[in-house]
Amino acid sequence: MEYIKGTKEFTSSPCVVVLGNFDGIHIGHRKLICKALQLSRELGLKSLVLTFDPHPSFVLANKEPVDLIYLRCEKERILKDIDVFVEYPYDLNTAKMTPENFVEKVIAGQLNAKYVVVGKDYRFGHKRKGDIGLLEKLSSIYDYKLVTIDKIEYNGNIVSSTWIRKEIKEGNISLANELLGANFSIKGKVVEGKKNGKRFLYPTANIIPHRYKILPPNGVYYSHIYVNNQKYHSITNIGINPTLNGQQKVVETHILDFDEDIYGETVIVELIEFIRKEKKFNSIDELKQEITNNINYVTELIRKHED
Ligand SMILES: Cc1cc2nc3c(=O)[nH]c(=O)nc-3n(C[C@H](O)[C@H](O)[C@H](O)COP(=O)(O)O)c2cc1C
Ligand SMILES: Nc1ncnc2c1ncn2[C@@H]1O[C@H](COP(=O)(O)OP(=O)(O)O)[C@@H](O)[C@H]1O
CATH class of the missing domain: 2.40.30.30 (Riboflavin kinase-like)
Structure with a gap:
């Protein structure tokens, strides 16, 4: 696995991109990752996971990233089958990027995405204004396909990192x-x-x-x-x-x-x-x-x- 961190100056060859914060990588996230791996094998493209570092809440709310289910060094083990793991620097400039700008510059531009795999509720860009509707709209302009994955449930409840943190603490x-x-x-x-x-x-x-x-x-x-x-x-x-x-x-x-x-x-x-x-x-x-x-x-x- 290639690991890119601490720089915005990189480009990728055509790839299948998975977007998410992946706080605690759970069965829902694993579904996204599996889908991306399957597509990348079928199409002969690289698989790439893009997250932010530090966690956006650290920059936006000035909150310490406490109670992490996985530290960065622990995530690498779980993402071992992925070709490229990017931790895109999340600074005030990144926070200011409009969703349109982020798709143009990062997703389509630097990452060269041919497929974008996200959960149905994925939000991104300035004030979290970007959603899957926008990703779908921009897909024809930037020539990528959008794949959305439903939230996974366990015993009738949606699986989330917040739920897992609660169970670990108890x-x-x-x-x-x-x-x-x-x-x-x-x-x-x-x-x-x-x-x-x-x-x-x-x-x-x-x-x-x-x-x-x-x-x-x-x-x-x-x-x-x-x-x-x-x-x-x-x-x-x-x-x-x-x-x-x-x-x-x-x-x-x-x-x-x-x-x-x-x-x-x-x-x-x-x-x-x-x-x-x-x-x-x-x-x-x-x-x-x-x-x-x-x-x-x-x-x-x-x-x-x-x-
Ligand atoms: C299975 C297991 C259970 C333990 N349970 C307790 C416990 O209930 N209370 C406690 O004070 N220490 C507990 N200990 C910790 C021991 O006190 C500790 O291993 C010992 O102090 C050795 O410390 P050291 O590694 O600094 O030499 C437990 C250790 C093990 C391996
Ligand atoms: N069965 C074992 N389980 C854990 N550590 C072991 C075992 N056998 C040998 N060791 C070694 O012994 C060390 C622990 O001995 P211990 O007396 O508890 O010392 P410490 O207080 O430095 O942890 C471990 O760090 C490891 O190097």
Whole structure:
């Protein structure tokens, strides 16, 4: 995948363009992406995803981009089949562009779009005045075809990033994963902790989560971890380790049947199922007993799944 960021000075060969903010790439977004991939294969065109960086709300409302389901580095993994991923700089000049101007200059001009794939409610340009009606109207002038995709529903409700954020915050990881069409994941570098794991408890690979990343409530989750592209079953605690008077929020993963030094490695932790809330125990022994119970539960879960 070619990745274009931080510049407006680029052009593309004829392509199928997918437009969207793709805050949390969910089953609705995946449908757009699949359609674009299918068209690009059939027609021998490049597939290109265009989003904005920073998020428009950061520039327009001066809001910090908090509670991100995917950080940029995490999106690349999901968009791996796409040929080109563009993060178009969203500054005050971009915000001022009329929708007509954006289509002429960027979509038809720079991107050389032959197909434009968007959700039915896609809005763009100054004050979000552009919509699919305008994209359709301009398609004959700029010689592209418009493909619109209906909003996807799950149990009668329209799937949205806002809904998924709510489920993640409430700890409903299994449902969030259904809506994402993938397991919610946290990517980061394994850092050194206080070494209490190996000494008194179980070793855990520690990641300090990015301050913009959304996280579920502090607690213990059945997880998968990818180390050097190899997948392992694991159990993850998200929290501050109150029993050992910790202060900082850490994502800590104990990998089952594993005994390697992975400090400094970039890993991906996927959360699969909520097990329990994080608690302050009266002693390290009590904490260890509970962690052992949790590991046994996960081992049993994996065994049942493999039967
Ligand atoms: C499955 C699991 C569950 C845990 N649950 C708790 C908990 O409920 N409360 C707590 O204070 N710490 C909990 N911990 C965190 C341990 O306290 C932590 O792993 C230990 O402090 C080691 O820290 P270190 O990596 O800095 O050495 C849990 C760890 C694991 C692996
Ligand atoms: N099964 C395992 N799960 C997680 N980490 C492991 C495992 N076996 C070995 N390790 C290594 O041990 C480190 C964690 O040991 P720990 O005592 O918890 O130290 P720290 O406090 O630095 O996290 C990990 O970062 C990793 O390099």
